[in-house]
Structure formats: C-alpha cells, structure tokens
C-alpha cells in the first residue's frame with residue numbers, strides 16, 4: 481500500500497515557558513490523501529495553527545516538537561535541517577495565512593515577488609517563470625493577469641490580495657497546502673468564491689489541503705474530512721457529512737449548535753458555557769469536562785480515542801449516541 485500524502489502520528493508540540501509547559505498540540509494524529517481536503521476546526525487557542533506550523537517546520541523557541549511523526553509522501557519531516565525545509569516550503573508544501581500581507585511584500589511589484597517564488601525552486605528562464613505566474617493568477621480568477629502582475633499589493637482589494645497569495649501558494653504545484661483561516665476577513669460572497677475555487681484546484685491538481693478554521697460552517701461543502709480540536713487534542717474526527725449530521729462529542733455538538741444558519745428560527749442561539757482551560761494546567765482527564773453537560777466523575781480519567789464507526793474517532797467517555 482502506498483503512503484498517504486500526509487501522515488501525522490502522535491504529534492506533541494509544547495511551549496517551554498517560564499510559567500510552565502504549554503501543551504499546544506498533545507497527541508494529534510490524522511492522515512490526508514492526495515486531492516483531499518481536511519478541515520481542522522476548533523475555538524481560538526485549541527492548537528490548530530500550531531499543528532499547521534509543526535507540519536511546516538515553523539516551530540520556534542520556546543516551542544518544540546517533543547514527540548510524533550510527520551511524514552509527507554512517506555518521508556519523515558521531523559528531523560529535517562533548515563536547508564532541507566527551505567527546499568520544501570513554498571515548493572512541495574505551501575501556506576496561506578489569514579492576512580495575505582504575511583505572504584506579500586508591500587514594496588515589491590507582484591511580478592517581482594511571484595517570479596522570485598518560482599526561480600527559488602526552478603532553474604528556468606524569467607520568461608517561463610512569468611508565464612507560470614500569469615497562469616497561476618488566471619487559475620484563481622484574476623482577469624487581465626499581465627496588468628495585475630505590474631501592480632503593487634496596495635492596488636488590490638482585500639479579496640484580490642488573498643487571491644494573489646493563493647496564486648503564489650499554487651505557483652510550484654505543491655503536494656500540500658495549509659490554509660490558516662484565509663477567508664475569515666473577507667465578505668461572505670468572496671469567501672464562497674475562494675472556497676469553491678480552492679476545492680476545484682485541489683481536485684484538479686491532486687493537492688492535499690488542510691483548511692484551518694474556527695467556523696464549522698465553512699467546512700461544510702468544502703472538506704472531505706474534519707478533525708475537531710479542543711485544548712490541543714483531536715476530540716472527534718471523520719467524514720465531514722457524518723460529523724455534521726451526527727456529532728458524537730459534546731464539544732462538536734456545542735460548536736454546531738452555535739452556528740447561526742443551523743439554528744432553529746425563534747430559538748436563542750446556543751453557546752458553549754465557560755472558557756477554554758489553560759493549557760498549562762491540564763491534567764490527564766477530559767479537558768472539556770468543566771464545560772460539558774454530559775460530564776461524569778470518570779471524565780477525570782484520560783479518555784482514549786475510540787472508533788465508533790469506520791473512519792470515525794471520538795475521544796469521550798460519554799459520547800452522544
């Protein structure tokens with residue numbers, strides 16, 4: 481059997497701060513196949529971005545990967561040297577950030593930035609690189625790419641800037657793209673267009689996509705699978721339709737009930753009571769138990785992930801059945 485595009489197994493990424501150890505990512509495992517989209521969902525601080533940064537080799541002190549395996553096309557990435565990372569990033573693995581200006585340089589024309597991004601990884605002529613840039617801009621729905629290439633980032637609207645950042649991510653036809661809330665700051669129509677285009681591009685090119693978001697409704701219709709994170713752990717995972725139709729972890733259920741569009745008219749919008757716990761003070765038990773209406777005494781024990789159905793995991797001693 482050939483290796484999955486991406487295999488993450490038992491990943492633990494901790495911050496060693498003066499105040500204590502922050503277990504930002506605590507025993508996270510999942511797989512992603514070529515051309516598939518995985519949604520990584522959870523509230524702020526649940527460890528989604530740090531999971532993405534770990535896969536990209538972007539963890540800096542005081543953070544460190546303390547355990548686990550991250551394999552791309554069967555090759556373990558956890559022990560790569562920085563020079564090897566530079567060959568991979570922007571080439572085989574690309575990242576799209578919430579703020580496109582994390583990718584774009586405000587003082588350089590778009591053509592300069594895009595051509596540089598191609599030539600950093602390919603020994604081809606500037607003309608061929610430019611042709612690739614034009615094609616990438618057209619693929620993300622930017623009309624008149626020649627004119628656009630001569631512009632500076634400030635001459636684009638927010639949605640257009642994000643499209644350019646996506647075009648840059650696509651330039652070298654990566655195997656994997658990690659998108660960290662890239663449409664959160666955009667209006668709903670633009671968001672819908674970008675989600676649709678990303679889905680099409682991944683299907684066409686066989687690129688795997690990890691879409692990080694706090695909003696489960698974004699994942700519906702976009703992702704194939706979803707991992708729901710809480711306090712650094714995956715509490716539920718599986719095919720997106722199954723999870724949206726029948727959430728088993730009380731936290732996933734709470735997240736779904738707090739989406740306005742899924743709420744029954746006239747009924748007040750549900751909220752998950754309480755706050756996310758400090759990741760420094762987490763014991764072994766279920767981190768959600770203080771906020772959970774189904775919690776019982778045994779939730780003080782570590783809940784192992786169980787497999788209630790093929791392809792589905794849930795980390796809860798008292799799941800919703």
Ligand SMILES: Nc1ncnc2c1ncn2[C@@H]1O[C@H](COP(=O)(O)OP(=O)(O)OP(=O)(O)O)[C@@H](O)[C@H]1O
Nearest residue numbers: 495497502504523524525526527528529530531759
């Ligand atoms: N430099 C740091 N030192 C200590 N803790 C950190 C540091 N950076 C992040 N963390 C902690 O790691 C945890 C996970 O953060 P992460 O950014 O992955 O969450 P997230 O789910 O992506 O949230 P958001 O949606 O707000 O980005 C958070 O509790 C955060 O406080």
